[in-house]
Amino acid sequence: MQALPVIVGFGGYNAAGRSSSHQGFRRTVVESLSPVERNKTLVGLACLMGLVRWDGSSYRDQSGQSYDAAAVASTFADQVMAGTLIRRLENAIYNPEEITGHKRVKMQQHDEGGVRFTLSRRDMPAQIPGHWNVRPLEDGSFEIHSRDTGEFLVPVQTEQLAKAAGQLPSGFDPAAQYSSRFHPRGLQLALLGASDAIHSVGVPWEQIVAAVHPDEIGVYGSSVFGQLAPEGFGGLLQSRLRSERTSSKQLALGLNTMPADFINAYVLGSVGHTEAITGACASFLYVLQAAVRDIRSGRRRVAVVGNAEASLTPEIFEGFTNMGALGTDEGLCKLDGSSLPDWRRASRPFGENCGFTLAEGAQFVVLMDDALAVELGADIHGAVPEVFINADGLKKSISAPGAGNYVSFAKAVASAVAILGEDTVKHNSFIHAHGSSTPANRITESEIFNRVAAAFGISDWPVAAVKAYVGHTIASASGDQLMSALGTFKYQLIPGIKTIDRVAADVCQTHTSFPLQDRDVKERGMDLALINSKGFGGNNATAVVISPRKVEDMLSRRYGAAMTDYRSRLEQTRQRATDYELRADRAELDVIYRFGEQVIDDSAIQFSRDGLTMPGFANAVIFDKSNPWADMS
Known part of the structure; x- marks a missing residue:
């Protein structure tokens, strides 16, 4: 079995938004939802997007104005719909019309010969090229006179095609x-x-x-x-x-x-x-x-x-x-x-x-x-x-x-x-x-x-x-x-x-x-x-x-009959999941990040021939001592 x-x-x-409790799915079928489910979806997304926040008794926008759930759904519906699903790449990520790159440029000699430029101390190469003349400046930087022509990378802006x-x-x-x-x-x-x-x-x-x-x-x-x-x-x-x-x-x-x-x-x-x-x-x-x-x-x-x-x-x-x-x-x-x-x-x-x-x-x-x-x-x-x-x-x-x-x-x-x-x-x-x-x-x-x-x-x-x-x-x-x-x-x-x-x-x-x-x-x-x-x-x-x-x-x-006990335990599980859904719909996401907590003390690990125990774990790691190839031994 x-x-x-x-x-x-x-x-x-x-x-589409958050996946738990089907928020993201509901956004994709929002036109086909009941009014209650539609409003719930819009309010949850409005909170996630920072259009409103829950203050413990009502929703407030960035100016401090107060709303109930129905008002949030009606007021911010257009912004929620426009700000979710596929859309033009937003500048909050980067501007697709201003992609920074470089073009290779060959510098030509002028009458005095070569080119002149300055570099900070941190940008100076460890090995100075032989055709450079380097002069320190009062501000700690260096003036370089390059006696030879060369190639340089010049910053440019390009536009993303997609x-x-x-x-x-x-x-x-x-x-x-x-x-x-x-x-x-x-x-x-x-x-x-x-x-x-x-x-x-x-x-x-x-x-x-x-x-x-x-x-x-x-x-x-x-x-x-x-x-x-x-x-x-x-x-x-x-x-x-x-x-x-x-x-x-x-x-x-x-x-x-x-x-x-x-x-x-x-x-x-x-x-x-x-x-x-x-x-x-x-x-x-x-x-x-x-x-x-x-x-x-x-x-x-x-x-x-x-x-x-x-x-x-x-x-x-x-x-x-x-x-x-x-x-x-x-x-x-x-x-x-x-x-x-x-x-x-x-x-x-x-x-x-x-x-x-x-x-x-x-x-x-x-x-x-x-x-x-x-x-x-x-x-x-x-x-x-x-x-x-x-x-x-x-x-x-x-x-x-x-x-x-x-x-x-x-x-x-x-x-x-x-x-x-x-x-x-x-x-x-x-x-x-x-x-x-x-x-x-x-x-x-x-x-x-x-x-x-x-x-x-x-x-x-x-x-x-x-x-x-x-x-x-x-x-x-x-x-x-x-x-x-x-x-x-x-x-x-x-x-x-x-x-x-x-x-x-x-x-x-x-x-x-x-x-x-x-x-x-x-x-x-x-x-x-x-x-x-x-x-x-x-x-x-x-x-x-x-x-x-x-x-x-x-x-x-x-x-069989054991499912009766299962269903009774299920009620409490669903209540806890609903409690989290309510918080998450208000953008209280409870992200788990356990950095800095006490790590396991290696010296406290206890061994036996049957397994090992570690601090913080109620049950032991049990060694599997069966031999799957006993017929070949």
Whole structure:
């Protein structure tokens, strides 16, 4: 009997807002919500964006004017809508029309010969070139007379060709949520996203830790690009050319393993398993598969899983633009026959499109084995029984799609049929597509869906594409898809691909449907989501995600009468989660950052032949002394 990995908490941040309690999902379907849910979404986002703050009795704007919740929703609705989802890159990140660079300039000799310039003492090179004459000045600087012509780098300003981005809500600064000194933006997002997920569980983390052995907890996380902000690899690689000093932190903080490392060290204080895997744009499903594997096998009982990516830098924009992968301003104008790009509709999955839209974000889930979830009374938002990963084989180019996604997607569907039955897969499932918004993706991915659907006798298979709203967050992109799928389970709404007017003619639709408006599926009922992801290099992954309603049916068959006690414990869990939701909706995010707390005293670790104990942990680490290869000994 294998453990079932169940989702007991989820959180994060992207262009739609906060992920816990479905705030971000509700933003994507806000037009289809009840007035109560719509107002709740608008008020929560207004607080997150700093448009209003809660003073303990009412909401106040920056001038001090007081509002009730209904007034906040009506007064600030336009600002909230305009300041979320994909939009033109805001100057708070950087000005895409003023990208600093350098041009190589050759200096010519004048009549007196050479050129003259001054340098500060700190900028003087350790080895003085032989053609320089150096004269010290009274202010401590030096005048240099170069007798030879030479090349110089002259600062210039250029304009970024792609200006649309899936950026965090306007006014929301992750650095301001905790003492974030020296942290690159990606690590700020990792701490915020993991904290959001942990708080959303509703079971205190200390209680979870006390229920398991220390090494039965795992953190699985990464970023694809590492940290390219000035505080990370960006500053490390640019400092010499900028004549700046490399700091002692930039190299360490730039590593793409740092999201997992920071969560272990500063959020959980965990001595358990840690694993950082990247699979290009499918990275979230890569770390999710590792966690699912370990929970199913019994090696892990709790897993914090996710990715953080702060990819909105000029260098990454330029790299993807030069690949022809991004939707540029010029490309958007050509699509619409206009002189001004429609940045709000830059990402157009399965429509007439010209490239994807780069985005930033972080998404995390907390997984438990089903037995622990029942024991602790954890709220279950879904289950992930399987994640399949397959490569493409021989390829024409590293960025071209290939055969591997046929394998991963078909295996996922076959697995879902085996677990839930054909009827559920045929009538109560939907697809969350990679939907990158490139011409190649819309053809190849839609063909995969339709060919697999034909093989399994599926028709009218709904396809969602969350990148239409939040863009492509690279490492956490399939995390965005999972968060949206959990929202569909909760509200039984499939977000429409509202950035396109029609599905492109070359998209295969024989067995699938691509709703352009939000689709209400309450009567049909959605109990299964297939999360599909594709990445450069042949990184293909597909996850099977089961709805909480179906999971409860499965658990009832496994645990029987014990579910009565579980449901009584569940009430307290949900109350704690609701308490956090209320605080978070008021932008009281309770970011967990345990820097400076007392570290484990190595000398206090106690060993025996059976295991070891450590200060701060109620349970011991137990050595596994069985021999799996006893028949070979």
